[in-house]
Amino acid sequence: MRIYPVPTQCPACQSPLRVSGLICSNPQCRAEVRGEFQPNEFAQLPGEHLEFLRLFVKVRGNLKEVERILGLSYPTVRARFENLLKTLGYEYEEVPPPGPSPEEKQEILGMLEKGEISATEAAERLRALRKR
Numbered sequence: 167m168r169i170y171p172v173p174t175q176c177p178a179c180q181s182p183l184r185v186s187g188l189i190c191s192n193p194q195c196r197a198e199v200r201g202e203f204q205p206n207e208f209a210q211l212p213g214e215h216l217e218f219l220r221l222f223v224k225v226r227g228n229l230k231e232v233e234r235i236l237g238l239s240y241p242t243v244r245a246r247f248e249n250l251l252k253t254l255g256y257e258y259e260e261v262p263p264p265g266p267s268p269e270e271k272q273e274i275l276g277m278l279e280k281g282e283i284s285a286t287e288a289a290e291r292l293r294a295l296r297k298r
Contacts, residue, residue, distance in 0.1 A: 174210045182210070207254050215250050222247070266295035 176183055185203040190196055211219065218232075225231035233243045251257060271292065278288040 171213075172205070172209060174205075174212070211250075211253065215253055218246055218250055222250075266292070270295055 172185075173183055175181065185205055186200060188199045188203070190198075208216070208219065221232055221235060222229075225235070229240065229243050229247060232247075233240050236243065238246075274283075274288050274291045274295075277283045278285060283291070
């Protein structure tokens with residue numbers, strides 16, 4: 167008996183499929199389990215994403231090696247990786263490094279402009295803000 171890959175979408179309407187049954191692979195047992203089961207996020211990946219993920223794991227997460235094996239440019243490989251992460255729901259949101267607020271900088275520059283502090287003092291205060 168041929169075993170097929172698990173489909174992830176309904177062939178009629180393309181909605182996600184849910185797993186409702188499992189069967190033991192032992193020919194003497196063949197026990198069945200029925201219910202509603204949630205496949206993990208990797209089981210639901212489209213084929214091209216799954217193949218990319220397999221290669222990524224195989225080369226221990228080295229995108230340069232993925233680039234070499236696939237014969238693609240690094241930006242293309244990186245874009246595919248970002249697309250895979252997005253598909254998995256693992257979008258990375260860059261958080262700006264903590265630092266001085268624009269208001270704090272503007273306050274120091276305003277004091278300099280009004281002559282309340284010297285240029286040297288303003289530079290020192292701006293440096294101190296960056297080090298926080």
